[in-house]
Amino acid sequence: MNKSYLVVLSLLLLSFGCKHEAEKKETIPQKPNIVFIMSDDHAYQAISAYGHGINNTPNIDRIANEGAIFNRGFVTNSICAPSRAVMLTGKHSFVNGKVDNISPFNWDQDNFAKTLQQSGYQTAMIGKIHLDGLPQGFDYSNVLPGQGQYYAPDFIENGVKKTYPGYITQVTTDIALDWLENKREKDKPFLMLYHQKAPHRTWMPEEKYLTLFSDKTFDPPANFFDDYEGRPAAAKHEMGILKDMDLVYDLKMLDKEGDIKTRYRGMFQKKYDRMTDAEKEVWDNYYDPIIADFKARNLEGRELALWKYNRYMQDYLSTIQSVDDGVGEVLDYLKENGLEENTIVVYTSDQGFYLGEHGWFDKRFMYEESFRTPILVKYPKEIKAGTVIDELVQNLDFAPTFLDYAGVEISKDIQGESFRKLVKGEASEWRDAIYYTYYEFPGEHHVKRHYGVRTDRYKLIHFYYDMEQWELYDLEKDPSEMSNVYNDPAYAIVKEDMHKQLEKMRTKYGDSDELNKKNLEHYLTAKNIEH
Ligand code: SGN
Ligand code: CA
Numbered sequence: 428m429n430k431s432y433l434v435v436l437s438l439l440l441l442s443f444g445c446k447h448e449a450e451k452k453e454t455i456p457q458k459p460n461i462v463f464i465m466s467d468d469h470a471y472q473a474i475s476a477y478g479h480g481i482n483n484t485p486n487i488d489r490i491a492n493e494g495a496i497f498n499r500g501f502v503t504n505s506i507c508a509p510s511r512a513v514m515l516t517g518k519h520s521f522v523n524g525k526v527d528n529i530s531p532f533n534w535d536q537d538n539f540a541k542t543l544q545q546s547g548y549q550t551a552m553i554g555k556i557h558l559d560g561l562p563q564g565f566d567y568s569n570v571l572p573g574q575g576q577y578y579a580p581d582f583i584e585n586g587v588k589k590t591y592p593g594y595i596t597q598v599t600t601d602i603a604l605d606w607l608e609n610k611r612e613k614d615k616p617f618l619m620l621y622h623q624k625a626p627h628r629t630w631m632p633e634e635k636y637l638t639l640f641s642d643k644t645f646d647p648p649a650n651f652f653d654d655y656e657g658r659p660a661a662a663k664h665e666m667g668i669l670k671d672m673d674l675v676y677d678l679k680m681l682d683k684e685g686d687i688k689t690r691y692r693g694m695f696q697k698k699y700d701r702m703t704d705a706e707k708e709v710w711d712n713y714y715d716p717i718i719a720d721f722k723a724r725n726l727e728g729r730e731l732a733l734w735k736y737n738r739y740m741q742d743y744l745s746t747i748q749s750v751d752d753g754v755g756e757v758l759d760y761l762k763e764n765g766l767e768e769n770t771i772v773v774y775t776s777d778q779g780f781y782l783g784e785h786g787w788f789d790k791r792f793m794y795e796e797s798f799r800t801p802i803l804v805k806y807p808k809e810i811k812a813g814t815v816i817d818e819l820v821q822n823l824d825f826a827p828t829f830l831d832y833a834g835v836e837i838s839k840d841i842q843g844e845s846f847r848k849l850v851k852g853e854a855s856e857w858r859d860a861i862y863y864t865y866y867e868f869p870g871e872h873h874v875k876r877h878y879g880v881r882t883d884r885y886k887l888i889h890f891y892y893d894m895e896q897w898e899l900y901d902l903e904k905d906p907s908e909m910s911n912v913y914n915d916p917a918y919a920i921v922k923e924d925m926h927k928q929l930e931k932m933r934t935k936y937g938d939s940d941e942l943n944k945k946n947l948e949h950y951l952t953a954k955n956i957e958h
Contacts, residue, residue, distance in 0.1 A: 458548070458616040458833050459806065460770040462757060463825070465514075465620070466750050467507065467555055467627040468790065469776035471500075471801040473747055481645065481782075482744045486755030487803065490774050494805025495814035495850050501881070502822045504864050505778040505790045505797040508532065508557040510822060515539060515564075517826030517841035519936050520864055525558070526946050527867040529953050532558040537838065539826035540564030540618060546835045549615045551606050554599045554622035561586050565620075567610055569602050571595075575624040577631035577746075579701040592703070594633045596625050596746070600753035604760055618829070621757060625746040626780075628788075629677055631698065632745035634706060637713040639748055640741040647736050647783040650907050652729075655785075657911040658898065660890040665873040666781070666789040668739060669732040677788075678738045682718045736783050743782070771806040771832055775822070784907065791874035793863045793888050794908050798881070806832070809851050818857045819883070820846055842936055859883065862932035866946055868892065869956060876947070878938070880929040887913075887925035892947060899925060 472479045476491040477498075502510050504520045512525035515538035520526040524533055541564035544550045551567040555575055562568045569584040580595040581588060582602070591598045603621045611617050632639075655662035665671050674680045676691030681699060702710060717738075726734050754774065761767045779797045781787035790797035802820060804810060823843035830837045831845035848854040864878040875896075879888035884903050890896040899913040899922055912918045933939065951958040 458546075459808070460616050460766060461543075461618045461829055461832070462761070462770055462772045463618070463620045463829070464622070464754060464757070464772065464774045466623040466625060466747075466774075466776050468778065468780045469626055469747065469750070469801060470780035470782050470796065471776075471799060472782050472796070473626075473744060473780075474801050474803075476803065477801065481740070482640075482747060484747065484751040484754075486751045486758060487774050489758060490754075490772055490803040490805045493807065493812050494772070494803065494810045495816055497802035497804070497816045497820050499817055499819050500775070500800050500802030500821070501798050501819065501861055501863075502778045502800050503862065504866070505792065506865070506867060507777050509866075510777040511557055514822050514825050517823060517843040519823065519842055519862070519938070520866070521938050521942050521946065522842065522936070526864070527870075527950060528557070529867070530946075530949060532560070534558070534560050534563040538564050539829050540620070542830060542835055542838075543618050543833055546833060547615060548833070549611045549617040550619075551603075551611070551617070552620045552622075553603045553606060554620075555624045555627075556622065567606055569606075571624060574627065576698065576701055577624070577629075578698070578706060579703075580624075594749065596623055596633065596749035596753055599623055600756050603753075603757060607757075607760055607764075616833070621753075623750050623753065625750050626743050629695065629698065630739070630742040630746050631679075632742055633749045634709040636745040636748045637709065639745050641713075643741070645737050645740040647733065648907075650909055651732075651736065651783050651786050653785045653909070660875045660877070660894060660896055660898075661785065661792070661794075663873055663875070664785075664787065665871070666787045666791075668735050668783060668786055668788055671872075672735055672739065672788060674735075678735060679714050679742065680718050680721055681714070682722065683715075686722065687718075732786075739788060740782065768807050771804065771829075773825070774801065774803040775825075776800050789872050791865055791867065791872060793865065793877060793879050793881075793886070795902070795906070798863060804850060809847075811852070814850060814852070816846075816850060818846075818849060818854075819859070819861045819881070820849070821861050860928050860932060862929075862936055862938070864938065866943075866950065869954070876943070878933075878943075880925060880932050882925070882928060885921055885925055887922075887929055889929075891943070 471477045473482055474487050475484045476488040476496055503513050508528045509520045509525050512523045512532050516523040540550050544564055550565045552562045552565040553569050556570040569582050572581055572583055577595050579590055580598055581590050673689050673691040674687055675689045676695040680687050681695055761770050778790045779799045780790050781796050784796045824846050827837045827841050827843045827845040828847055831847045849857055860880050860882045862880055866876055868876045875890045876892040877888055877890040886900045888898040897913045898911045900908045901912055
C-alpha cells in the first residue's frame with residue numbers, strides 16, 4: 428500500500444467519523460421540527476409546480492415533488508398584516524382583531540408559536556412580520572420594520588434595530604441559516620418562521636437576476652383588457668397596470684435627465700439611494716438602455732399597457748428567483764444536517780396576487796387570484812411524495828395543523844382545522860365552504876369592503892358600506908369571474924343556496940353586520956376620516 432493511498436484512506440475515515448459525530452449530535456427529536464416559509468405577495472401563478480409556465484422555481488417545486496401541493500389554498504382576508512395575524516392565531520380577522528393593515532395587533536393573545544414554545548420548542552421569527560411590537564412566542568426574532576427595504580435592509584433583532592449591507596432576500600436567508608446552525612439549542616425541536624419580503628412591491632431584483640427575463644415576452648392573461656361590466660366594485664379599482672402602475676416607482680424608469688416625472692418618483696429615488704455605488708452601477712447598466720428605448724418610443728394605449736405588463740413581469744419574477752434560491756439553501760441545510768426526515772416544511776404566501784388578470788396588480792379582492800394562495804408542504808415521515816390536495820384549505824388552518832403535528836392540544840377557540848389527516852389521505856370528511864372578509868376601505872388601491880363565501884363551484888360576494896352590491900360566480904363555467912350571474916334567473920336556486928351558506932359561515936365563525944360597523948368606526952377614526 429503506498430503512502431498517498433494511506434493518507435486518502437485515513438482522511439476518508441476521518442471525514443466519515445466527523446459526519447457520524449455530526450449526525451449523533453443532531454439527536455433526532457421526537458417532535459417534528461417546523462420550517463414555515465412565507466413570501467409576500469407570491470402569486471401561485473409564479474410557482475412552476477402550479478404549471479403556469481411563466482418561470483422556474485425548482486427549489487419551491489422540490490417541496491411539492493417530495494410532498495404535497497394544495498390546489499385550493501385560500502386566505503381569509505387578502506392583505507398582509509391581517510393574513511399574518513390569522514396564521515399565528517388560527518382565528519378570523521374579526522376575532523383576532525387585526526382586520527386591516529392599520530388596526531393594532533394584540534400580541535398578548537394566544538398564538539401557535541407561544542404554545543409550541545411552552546411545550547418545549549425552540550422558536551424563531553425571521554424576516555417580514557408586519558405586526559408592530561416585539562413578537563411574542565419567539566426565543567429569537569430578527570424582523571423587518573414595516574414593509575422592509577430591498578437594499579441595505581433594516582432589521583430588528585430581539586428588539587434592537589440594525590442595518591445589513593446587501594440584498595434583503597439573501598440577508599434574510601443568511602439570518603435563518605445562522606440561527607439554524609449557531610443560535611438554536613440543537614437538542615430541542617424547533618419552529619422557524621422564515622418570511623421573505625419579496626416579491627412585494629416595488630419588485631426590486633437582486634443584481635445577479637436583473638437580466639433573467641430581459642429577452643422574454645409575456646402574453647397577458649385573456650382578461651387583461653377587462654371592462655368590468657356587471658362588476659361596479661371592480662370597475663372602481665386603483666390597481667390597473669395601465670392606469671395606476673407608476674413608471675418610475677414600479678417600473679424603474681428613473682431617468683438621469685429627470686424627464687419622467689411621476690407621482691412616486693421621489694419615493695423610488697430614496698430606495699435607489701440605499702444601494703452602494705457598485706450595486707448602482709450594475710443596476711444602471713441594466714435599466715439605462717431600457718429607459719432610453721422607452722423614451723424614444725412614445726408608447727400609448729394598448730401598446731403602453733403591454734409594455735408596462737412586460738416590465739412588471741420581468742422585475743416581479745426576477746425577485747422570486749432569489750426567494751427560490753433561499754428555499755434551496757434552507758432545504759439543503761436540512762438535508763446536509765440529517766434534519767430532513769423529521770422536519771415539516773411549508774411554503775406559502777400571505778396572499779395571492781394579480782399578474783395582469785383583470786388588468787391588475789395587487790390583491791385584496793375575493794376574486795380567485797388574490798383569494799387563493801400557494802401552499803406546498805413536505806414531511807417525509809407522513810406525506811407521500813406527489814400528493815395533490817384539491818379540498819378547500821385556508822391560512823386559518825396552519826396554526827391547528829402545526830399544533831396537531833407537535834402533539835399539542837388545539838385550543839377550542841381556534842377556528843381553523845388541522846389538515847394533517849387530509850394531507851395524509853386519512854380524512855373522512857372536510858369542509859365544503861370557506862368564508863372571506865376584507866376591510867381596508869377607503870384606502871390605497873380602492874377595493875371596497877366586502878365579505879363572501881366560496882364553495883367548490885360557486886362564490887357569493889357582498890360589497891357594502893358605500894355601495895350595496897351582490898355578486899355570484901359559477902367558477903366551473905366562468906373561472907376568470909367575468910360574468911356576475913347574481914340576477915340571472917337560471918341561478919335563482921344557486922343564489923338562494925349560497926345565501927344560506929353565507930349565513931351558516933357567519934354564524935359558525937361569529938361574524939355580523941354589527942362587527943363590520945364597529946370595525947368601520949375604528950378604521951375611520953384611525954384614518955381621521957369624518958363620519
Ligand atoms: C404598500 C403598497 C401597496 C400594497 C400595500 C399593502 N404601496 O402600501 O401597493 O397594496 O403595501 O401590501 S407602496 O407604494 O408602499 O409600495 S401588504 O402586502 O403589506 O398588504
Ligand atoms: Ca402581502
